[in-house]
Amino acid sequence: MKFLKSLIPYVIIIIVVVLIRSFIVTPVRVNGKSMYPTLKGGEIMILNKLGKVNRFDIVVLKIESEEDNLIKRIIGMPGETVEIKNNEIYINDKVLKDKYGYGLTYDIDKVTLDDDEYFILGDNRKISLDSRVFGTIKKDEIKGTTNFIIYPFKSFGKVNK
Numbered sequence: 001m002k003f004l005k006s007l008i009p010y011v012i013i014i015i016v017v018v019l020i021r022s023f024i025v026t027p028v029r030v031n032g033k034s035m036y037p038t039l040k041g042g043e044i045m046i047l048n049k050l051g052k053v054n055r056f057d058i059v060v061l062k063i064e065s066e067e068d069n070l071i072k073r074i075i076g077m078p079g080e081t082v083e084i085k086n087n088e089i090y091i092n093d094k095v096l097k098d099k100y101g102y103g104l105t106y107d108i109d110k111v112t113l114d115d116d117e118y119f120i121l122g123d124n125r126k127i128s129l130d131s132r133v134f135g136t137i138k139k140d141e142i143k144g145t146t147n148f149i150i151y152p153f154k155s156f157g158k159v160n161k
Contacts, residue, residue, distance in 0.1 A: 023049060023050075024048075024049055024050060025046050025047060025048055025049065026046075026047050026049070027044050027045070027046060027047070027150065028044070028045050028046075028047040028060050028069060028071070028146060029042070029043070029044050029045075030042065030043040030044075030045065030071055031068050031069075031071075033124055033127060034070075034071070034072070034122030034123070034124050034127060034128035034129065034130070035058070035071055035072070035073070035122050035123045035124060035128075036102060036123065036124040037102055037123065037124075038058070038073075038100060038123045038159060038160075039058070039071065039123075039149075039159065040155075042152075043149050043151065043152065043155060044149070044150050044151040045071075045146040045147075045148060045149050045150065045159075046146060046148045046150060047060050047143060047144045047145075047146050048144050048145050048146065048147075049143065049144040050144070051144075051145060053074055053118070053139075053142060053145060054074065054077075055074055055075065055076075055077055056073060056074060056075075056100065057073070057074045057145045057147070058071060058072070058073055058074075058145060058146050058147055058159065059071070059072060059073070059074055059118075059120065059142050059143075059144070059145050059146070060142070060143045060144055060145075060146055061120070061137055061141045061142050061143060062141060062143060063134065063137060063141050066129075069143065070120075070129075070130075071122075071146065072120035072121060072122050072128070072130050073100055073120060073121055073122070073123060074118055074119075074120055075089060075091075075096070075098075075118075075119050075120060075121050075131075076091060076111070076113050076118060076119025076120075076131075076136075077113070077118065078113055078114065078115045078116060078117055078118065078139075079113060079114075079115060080092055080112075080113050080119075081093065081110050081111065081112050081113070082108075082110070082111050082113065082119040082131075083108065083109065083110040083111070084105050084106070084107050084108045084132070085107045086107070087104055087105050088105075089101075089105065089121075090110075100123045101121070101123060101125050102123050102124050102125060102126070103124060103125045103126030103127075104125060104126060105121070105125040105132075106125075106132065108132050111131075111135075111136065113136055114136075116138055116139045116140075117136040117137065117138060117139075118131075118136060118137050118138075118139070118142070119131045119136055119137075120137055146159075147159045
């Protein structure tokens with residue numbers, strides 16, 4: 001009986017860790033070069049599963065057509081129109097000041113987002129598979145936001161927004 005009582009704190013710790021990882025934060029790995037130069041492949045970041053999603057947030061999402069999680073940047077918000085022409089992004093017919101795009105962003109026709117849809121782009125516009133390829137994403141495909149690198153240690157810290 002005394003042995004079982006001594007295990008209780010460890011069981012509580014394990015339960016708390018599992019709950020935190022399941023519902024609040026968890027590590028996530030950056031795959032590929034679609035977010036270069038902001039993020040590099042192999043970096044490990046903290047995924048925040050709580051909170052609101054805002055324009056320019058870096059999000060982690062899971063879509064059916066992709067095997068791995070995707071890490072992209074929110075560009076278009078629910079209810080907005082998004083159009084890309086001449087390497088400029090237009091939100092509701094106004095040019096968006098985009099300091100994150102690297103490389104040419106090819107043109108797309110105007111897209112109107114539903115109340116639960118977002119338009120996402122990778123920062124490395126030349127190679128990123130994003131809403132220009134597979135269309136808008138639904139809110140429930142977003143696993144959370146991320147902006148903190150924990151590995152490699154030389155990159156440790158908040159991602160410049």
